[in-house]
Amino acid sequence: MRLAFLSDLHGNIHALTAAERFLADSAVHGVVVVGDLVGYGASPGPVIDRVRREGWTAGLGSSDLRVALDLGGRSERHGVAEQVLTWTRGVLSPEQLDFLRRLPPGGRMMTPVGRVRYFHGSPHDPEERLDLMAPERDLEDLAETLGARVVVVGGTHVPFVRVVGDTTFVDPGSVGLSLNSEPGADVAIVDCVGRKPRVTLHKVPYDYASSAFDVLAWKLPPVIADVIRTGRMG
Numbered sequence: 001m002r003l004a005f006l007s008d009l010h011g012n013i014h015a016l017t018a019a020e021r022f023l024a025d026s027a028v029h030g031v032v033v034v035g036d037l038v039g040y041g042a043s044p045g046p047v048i049d050r051v052r053r054e055g056w057t058a059g060l061g062s063s064d065l066r067v068a069l070d071l072g073g074r075s076e077r078h079g080v081a082e083q084v085l086t087w088t089r090g091v092l093s094p095e096q097l098d099f100l101r102r103l104p105p106g107g108r109m110m111t112p113v114g115r116v117r118y119f120h121g122s123p124h125d126p127e128e129r130l131d132l133m134a135p136e137r138d139l140e141d142l143a144e145t146l147g148a149r150v151v152v153v154g155g156t157h158v159p160f161v162r163v164v165g166d167t168t169f170v171d172p173g174s175v176g177l178s179l180n181s182e183p184g185a186d187v188a189i190v191d192c193v194g195r196k197p198r199v200t201l202h203k204v205p206y207d208y209a210s211s212a213f214d215v216l217a218w219k220l221p222p223v224i225a226d227v228i229r230t231g232r233m234g
Contacts, residue, residue: 007154011041012176018206035061035120114149
C-alpha cells in the first residue's frame with residue numbers, strides 16, 4: 001500500500017495542480033490532506049473544489065477552522081494571517097465553507113504495517129502543535145496512546161521524518177507555502193509494506209511566479225508572494 005500525504009495547501013492552486021500531476025505518476029493507493037486547505041494563497045475556492053473533486057481524504061487544519069467557524073478573535077494571531085483569513089472567508093461560497101466545517105480533526109487507517117494516525121496539530125486540536133523534536137520518551141508515550149505505527153502531522157510547513165522506537169513520525173511540509181528555504185510543493189509518500197514503513201519526501205516544482213502574481217493581484221500581503229518565491233519567511 002502506497003499513501004500520499006499532503007498538508008498546508010493554503011489556497012495555492014498552482015502548487016496543488018503540480019502535486020496532483022506528480023501523484024498521478026506515483027502509483028499511490030490513496031491521498032490524505034492533513035489540513036489547512038485555505039489561508040495565505042489566492043485560490044482557496046478552487047483548492048477546496050479540487051480536493052472535493054478528487055475525493056481525497058481531508059482533515060481540519062487551523063486555518064480551515066478559523067475561516068469556517070469565524071474564530072478570528074479567539075487566537076492571538078494577527079497581522080498577515082488574520083488579514084488573509086478574513087479575505088478568504090469573504091470569497092468562499094456557502095458550499096465551500098460548509099465543506100470546511102464538516103472536516104474531521106483527523107483520522108486513522110489500517111495498513112499492512114499497522115495503524116496510521118493523522119491530524120493537523122494535535123490529535124484533538126488543529127491549533128496546537130506536536131513537537132516532533134520532543135524527547136523520545138514523550139513520542140513513544142504518544143505513539144502508544146494512539147496505537148499507531150505511523151503518525152502524520154502538519155502545520156510547520158517544513159518536511160520532516162523521525163523514527164522513534166517502532167513508530168515513524170512524518171510532517172509532509174507544505175504544498176502551498178513551504179518554509180524549508182526551497183520553493184516548491186512538498187509531498188510525502190509512505191510505502192506501507194514489509195516490516196516497517198518507508199517514507200520519501202518530495203519537492204515538486206511549480207509555477208511560483210503565477211502563484212505570487214495571484215497574491216499581488218488580489219492585493220493580499222506582498223510578504224506571501226515573497227515566501228512563495230523563496231521558500232522562507234523573512
